Amino acid sequence: MDGDLxxxxxxxxxxxxxxxxxxxxxxxxxxxxxxxxxxNLIRRIDFAWAVEREDSNKKQKNGETTASTSSKDAxxxxxxxxxxIENLQLAHQELSVIIDLINTVEANDAVTVAGMTRPxxxxxxxxxxxxxxxxxxxxxxxxxxxxxNQSAKALEKQVAREARFYGALIRLQQNWKIKRHRMAAxxxxxxxxxxxxxxNTLFDPKSVFRPTPLSTVRVEHDNAGMLxxxxxxxxxxxxxxxxxxxxxxxxxxxxxxxxxxFSGETNKEAESDDDSVKKRHSDLREVHRAVFDExxxxxxxxxxxxxxxxxxxxxxxxxxxxxxxxxxxSVFISLTSSSTEDxxxxxxxxxxxxxxxxxxxxxxxxxxxxxxxxxxxxVRAKNRSLSGQPPKDGSNLLGHFCMSLAHRIFSSxxxxxxxxxxxxxxxxxxxxxxTWHSRTSTWTLVVDVPQSILHTSSYVASSSQFxxxxxxxxxxxNIEGEGAPNVVGLFKGKSENSYSINRFECNLADLHVxxxxxxxxxxxxxxxxxxxxxxxxxxxxxxxxxxxxDQGEVVGLAAQVDPEDSEGSISWWLVVGNEVTxxxxxxxxxxxGETKRFLGHLxxxxxxxxxxxxxxxCNNNGGNV
Amino acid sequence: MNKGVAGxxxxxxxxxxxxxxxxxxxxxxxxxxxxxxxxGSIVDNFxxxxxxxxxxxxxxxxxxxxxMMEVRAxxxxxxxxxxxxxxxxxxxxxxxxxxxxxxxHVDKRTAELNQQAExxxxxxxxxxxDAAASLKEMESHYYSxxxxxxxxxxx
Numbered sequence: 001m002d003g004d005l006x007x008x009x010x011x012x013x014x015x016x017x018x019x020x021x022x023x024x025x026x027x028x029x030x031x032x033x034x035x036x037x038x039x040n041l042i043r044r045i046d047f048a049w050a051v052e053r054e055d056s057n058k059k060q061k062n063g064e065t066t067a068s069t070s071s072k073d074a075x076x077x078x079x080x081x082x083x084x085i086e087n088l089q090l091a092h093q094e095l096s097v098i099i100d101l102i103n104t105v106e107a108n109d110a111v112t113v114a115g116m117t118r119p120x121x122x123x124x125x126x127x128x129x130x131x132x133x134x135x136x137x138x139x140x141x142x143x144x145x146x147x148x149n150q151s152a153k154a155l156e157k158q159v160a161r162e163a164r165f166y167g168a169l170i171r172l173q174q175n176w177k178i179k180r181h182r183m184a185a186x187x188x189x190x191x192x193x194x195x196x197x198x199x200n201t202l203f204d205p206k207s208v209f210r211p212t213p214l215s216t217v218r219v220e221h222d223n224a225g226m227l228x229x230x231x232x233x234x235x236x237x238x239x240x241x242x243x244x245x246x247x248x249x250x251x252x253x254x255x256x257x258x259x260x261x262f263s264g265e266t267n268k269e270a271e272s273d274d275d276s277v278k279k280r281h282s283d284l285r286e287v288h289r290a291v292f293d294e295x296x297x298x299x300x301x302x303x304x305x306x307x308x309x310x311x312x313x314x315x316x317x318x319x320x321x322x323x324x325x326x327x328x329x330s331v332f333i334s335l336t337s338s339s340t341e342d343x344x345x346x347x348x349x350x351x352x353x354x355x356x357x358x359x360x361x362x363x364x365x366x367x368x369x370x371x372x373x374x375x376x377x378x379v380r381a382k383n384r385s386l387s388g389q390p391p392k393d394g395s396n397l398l399g400h401f402c403m404s405l406a407h408r409i410f411s412s413x414x415x416x417x418x419x420x421x422x423x424x425x426x427x428x429x430x431x432x433x434x435t436w437h438s439r440t441s442t443w444t445l446v447v448d449v450p451q452s453i454l455h456t457s458s459y460v461a462s463s464s465q466f467x468x469x470x471x472x473x474x475x476x477x478n479i480e481g482e483g484a485p486n487v488v489g490l491f492k493g494k495s496e497n498s499y500s501i502n503r504f505e506c507n508l509a510d511l512h513v514x515x516x517x518x519x520x521x522x523x524x525x526x527x528x529x530x531x532x533x534x535x536x537x538x539x540x541x542x543x544x545x546x547x548x549x550d551q552g553e554v555v556g557l558a559a560q561v562d563p564e565d566s567e568g569s570i571s572w573w574l575v576v577g578n579e580v581t582x583x584x585x586x587x588x589x590x591x592x593g594e595t596k597r598f599l600g601h602l603x604x605x606x607x608x609x610x611x612x613x614x615x616x617x618c619n620n621n622g623g624n625v
Numbered sequence: 626m627n628k629g630v631a632g633x634x635x636x637x638x639x640x641x642x643x644x645x646x647x648x649x650x651x652x653x654x655x656x657x658x659x660x661x662x663x664x665g666s667i668v669d670n671f672x673x674x675x676x677x678x679x680x681x682x683x684x685x686x687x688x689x690x691x692x693m694m695e696v697r698a699x700x701x702x703x704x705x706x707x708x709x710x711x712x713x714x715x716x717x718x719x720x721x722x723x724x725x726x727x728x729x730h731v732d733k734r735t736a737e738l739n740q741q742a743e744x745x746x747x748x749x750x751x752x753x754x755d756a757a758a759s760l761k762e763m764e765s766h767y768y769s770x771x772x773x774x775x776x777x778x779x780x
Contacts (some may be wrong), residue, residue, distance in 0.1 A: 003746070068763050130680065133687050134680045136687055136688075136691070137678065137680050137687060137690075137691070139697075140690075141678065141693055141694070143695075144674070144694055144695070144698050147695075147698055147699075147702075148701075148702070151702040153704060155702075155706065155709055158709060159712075160718070161710065162709075162712075162713050166713070166716045166717075166720065169720060170720060173720060173727070173730075174730045174734070175734060178720070178721075180717075180721060374668060422768075426773070429764070429765075429768040430764065430768075431759055431764055432751065432757075432758070432761075432764065433757075433763065434757045434760075436753065464752040
């Protein structure tokens with residue numbers, strides 16, 4: 001290997017001597033065949049140098065081959081084993097050289113440095129590195145700044161939202177009861193606030209005052225931070241009251257109340273906080289009114305089915321109740337959604353018809369109804385809860401209401417009659433006296449008589465006017481008149497004492513006639529008094545005045561009342577007869593010895609002058625006689 | 626002896642009050658603690674962010690710190706948000722627990738409304754009287770007027 005080539009030379013044939021026998025005969029090994037020779041020759045080649053490079057695999061292989069060969073040749077030739085061992089030893093040496101080399105490489109610093117050495121940086125490179133990392137950091141901070149800015153804006157917005165919301169809430173809280181459900185706060189945009197519109201002081205498990213679902217209004221917090229109310233569709237129900245017009249079967253309905261739309265739909269950008277809070281207030285008021293209406297309606301329903309005077313239920317539907325007031329009129333009370341109702345035209349028609357049919361004003365009736373229930377139920381309930389006293393029974397309010405309505409209708413009929421009378425009789429004045437009571441009405445008919453020409457001191461007391469008072473209670477008419485002779489007094493013949501005030505009742509059909517008679521008798525009385533003043537013998541009957549002349553002749557002045565007469569209603573007759581009869585029948589024209597002359601409708605002045613004429617006539621007659 | 630009785634009475638009566646007071650104190654404490662925590666968190670995180678502003682030599686550190694800054698900033702914002710929530714909680718408490726002012730308002734409002742009702746009643750009464758007076762006057766005018774006498778003279 002290192003240039004020193006070893007040469008192997010075949011043994012000389014002498015040296016091939018195998019054994020020398022004792023006899024000196026030399027024994028030589030048998031001649032080897034050609035093949036055997038070749039194998040021997042190959043075996044003598046030194047492979048040591050080549051083996052050095054072989055890795056362990058090869059060695060193993062070799063080992064195997066040698067093993068196999070050795071197993072073959074073990075019995076026969078032990079020396080190939082030796083060779084094998086030598087080869088292995090060589091391989092071992094080789095390996096140890098390689099391990100040594102590796103160790104050396106590992107241990108040697110020079111080798112490492114040569115691979116990893118960093119070249120020393122230049123100053124400008126160093127600075128640029130620094131600059132890059134500084135810029136990165138700056139960028140980071142800038143980013144951070146942006147983030148802070150953004151979140152600050154978001155937080156500011158949130159603060160503003162909350163300020164608006166809580167501001168509005170506090171302002172609402174000054175007037176409304178605000179409560180909170182912690183459970184309900186889970187939904188987004190809703191902190192669980194709600195406004196309770198139910199009056200706790202009314203609460204009584206036995207009564208009809210139960211909190212309706214209507215009375216809680218949820219408060220929501222919308223995106224703009226505004227406070228929004230979550231109103232149910234029932235929140236705009238209103239109590240409606242009206243008359244059922246039978247002739248046209250057209251229901252007079254429709255309140256002209258301007259229904260403010262709930263402001264949920266209006267644009268929120270335009271309105272300021274103040275306006276929006278005001279709007280919320282008005283919404284809440286509307287809902288509160290709806291709650292009140294519902295309670296009133298429930299009460300009415302409750303009362304409608306308690307049989308009582310004046311209440312006749314004729315129809316019932318959902319949220320609708322129809323009641324009969326009298327033969328002509330029936331009313332309905334219903335709870336309707338006001339948003340659907342927009343017809344104002346029927347209202348106008350209805351009001352015209354109301355005038356014709358004596359129906360009272362619809363709106364004032366509605367107000368009366370609500371007022372009644374408010375006064376007698378709600379205020380009382382409140383007072384009860386304050387004072388602890390049991391309330392006076394506020395029942396039959398509906399009956400009272402129906403009676404009031406019936407009274408209104410009846411009294412307008414009476415008034416129409418009275419106005420007719422005042423219109424046709426020129427010396428009658430009608431005066432109204434407001435009673436401030438829903439079931440009583442009063443009027444006075446005044447007959448103004450001219451002042452007597454002769455003021456005699458004894459008759460100063462005689463009044464210059466006669467009053468007839470008409471009082472209507474529910475549906476009975478009371479007439480209270482002065483000046484007319486009491487019928488009972490007349491029968492007893494004490495006409496002097498019968499000038500006191502008398503009272504009687506009558507019905508609507510007779511009213512006109514009775515009042516006309518009353519007025520006529522008052523005028524008769526006045527004429528009688530005047531005749532007495534001037535010193536005539538005069539006697540007075542219910543509707544006639546008779547003057548006695550000397551010859552037993554009787555001149556009478558008689559009044560005739562005729563309600564159908566549109567011109568004057570009270571007409572006068574001059575009657576001249578011979579006898580004075582107690583039963584002075586005006587209508588009997590065929591009465592013997594009487595002549596009648598129709599004087600017509602006379603004014604009081606003319607009557608008075610007629611009287612004076614009669615006086616002069618009498619005096620002349622007397623003078624003649 | 627008196628003292629003892631009074632003491633017993635007050636202790637018996639103020640049972641719920643005491644409980645409420647302790648609850649309120651506890652709540653106050655917890656609120657204060659929350660405020661302290663939040664503000665402490667803001668301050669700490671801010672100082673960390675400021676400290677991290679130093680530029681370090683190995684660039685790996687820098688990117689780590691950038692990430693850290695983001696996290697700290699987020700923590701600060703979160704603390705601020707929590708403070709805000711606390712404020713709104715305080716507002717709610719003020720709204721729902723300010724019974725004195727609420728009662729004042731209710732009383733004031735009741736008085737105002739009563740006054741208004743009275744005023745309205747008076748006004749209605751006055752209107753009624755005015756109407757009655759006007760009616761009377763108009764009636765007397767009408768019956769003494771020429772219209773009426775003419776009407777009758779025409780008849």
